[in-house]
Amino acid sequence: MNKLLIIEDDAALSAALARRLTKQGFECAQCDDASESLLMARQFNPSHILLDMKIADQNGLKLIKPLRLLLPKVKLVLLTGYASIATAVEAIRLGADNYLAKPVDTQTLMNALNAQIEDEDRAQTEFTEQPLSPKRLEWEHIQQVLVNNNGNISETARVLGMHRRTLQRKLLKKPVADNRCA
Structure with a gap:
């Protein structure tokens, strides 16, 4: 078993x-x-x-x-x-x-x-093998930078060159679906 x-x-x-x-x-x-x-x-x-x-x-x-x-x-x-x-x-x-x-x-x-x-x-x-959409690529890049910064929002925003609140809004959104999943 x-x-x-x-x-x-x-x-x-x-x-x-x-x-x-x-x-x-x-x-x-x-x-x-x-x-x-x-x-x-x-x-x-x-x-x-x-x-x-x-x-x-x-x-x-x-x-x-x-x-x-x-x-x-x-x-x-x-x-x-x-x-x-x-x-x-x-x-x-x-x-x-x-x-x-x-x-x-x-x-x-x-x-x-x-x-x-x-x-x-x-x-x-x-x-x-299928390409990712630009929005999905952005989401994945943000996630990778966030992981690299151990979840630190302020440091991730600095690395990405965006305001912390903008990053927080982007993180609240669900990942963009790909056509590949359809």
Whole structure:
């Protein structure tokens, strides 16, 4: 039986994911604290991990490398409510196998948990061959600069050469959809 560790600080979402994935054949364990996640991973020894990108005040991206070192063969999927290409690239670079935006349906989740790496590489290549819209490129660039400045809005605005309030307004807007997703 596949074992799934859900590292998510939203107790309701974590419980809902556990119920959904138990019906799909996973034995699920839940952890709501970043500092306890490595201990829980060591004790439970999962074959799969669902990791939230934001766990309370901590960044789930910082857990990817230690989890990967502890469990090199685990299938690790990062979940986020704030999806961007910049964070997706960073997550994959750090060792995540997949990256999904919340909310996510069961079928998409199952596909990510059971996907073969070759299929993911092929899908990613097909996805990146199409050009991004200028508005989407702007959003991605802002997100990357924000990540590089550790989330510091004032420093990011200075680097981008824009007023802090202008940057805050741009960040409040949802990412611009691409025609590729249609």
